Amino acid sequence: MQDSVSKRKKVRALVIISFLLLLIYAKNLIERSSFKEISRAFSEVYDDRLVVKGYIFDISENLFNIQELIDHCDLDYDYSNIIDEITTSENEILDIIAEFEKTKLTEQEAEYLSDFKEIIQNDLNIKSYELLYSDSSGVNIEQVKSYDEKISRARKDLEGLSDIQLSEGKKVMGKAKSLINRSQIWAQFEVALLLLILVVLYLLLFKNFSSKEETDQ
Template sequence: MRRRKIQSAKVKIALVLTFLVIIIFGKNLFERKNFNELGDSFISFYEDRLVVESYIFSISEKLFRIKLLINHCEFESDYTNTVQEISDYEQRILRLVKEFEKTQLTTTEEQFLNDFKRIISDNLRIADYTLLYSVEKGINEQKVKEYNSYIERALRDLEKLSQIQVNEGQKLAMNSDKVVNRSKIWSQFELAALIILLGIIYFLIYSSKSVSNEI
């Protein structure tokens, strides 16, 4: 009778062990998924946020240089060279924008970037420096103001894009934190499963000794 009870207990133990193995196996799969998520978050944070922020900084710096060339046109002696300088800065900006476009863009980010690109491509092109300044007429204040308004609009786009990097970075950080917290919970389950498993092992050892003594 006692042996039957022990056999019945062993069957139950086998079921519990199977359940524990499934939990541990599932936990390992879940950990692998979490690890991949964390890896993707870190890559995205670097490639789509940190690198992009460096693009924005570099673009802003070049845009300010264009603004200086436009606002101080009366001090320039070689107009042709100045137009070429502005054109060179614009080309460098557009190359950075092209790299920017290769990253993972949000819908809002894409809208601001497209608007910025249009300003650089269409509104800030200076074919002839005399549009800004000539010896006879001096500074064309209206045209300078027009270009400055476009530059200010472009800078606002960059400011919005920079804020998006901060917001998206915070989202990635929060997601990573959730992944870590989930991993902690599963680790606690795994620890509990191992403790139960240890208890079962001791029970099996004890029951085996009891059966041996009866025999």
């Protein structure tokens, strides 16, 4: 009779231990999923936010160069190749935009980028130097002013894109922080389960040892 009771206790203890081990295994699967999500989050911050900030900076540099050429800022500069220089800067911008478009864009980002691209391709596509300057009348102030307004609109698009990088980056980092906190909670849960297993094993072994002593006596 006593052996039967002892066996039932052993089976119960083994069932409890098996259940706890299954919980630990399930926790490890969840942990792996969380770490993959964290890795994706940090990858997104780098690929779709930090790299893009670099794109925006390079685009701004080229746009600034275009505006200087259009405005004839340097009186001593040789403007004989101005159209080629503007075209080169615009092509560099369009190449960067092509890389930008490969990243994960929000709906608002896509709108800003599309508007900016249209300005570069159409509104600032200057075919003739005479549109900016002529020997008889000098700088075409009205036309230059019109181009400057388009560049200002393009800059607003860039500012909007830059703001999105900050807000989206904060969102992704907040998500990563939440995942890390959750992982820490699961780690504490795992420690508690391991302690519980040790307690069950201790009670099982201690009772077996006590039962043997009583039997021997």
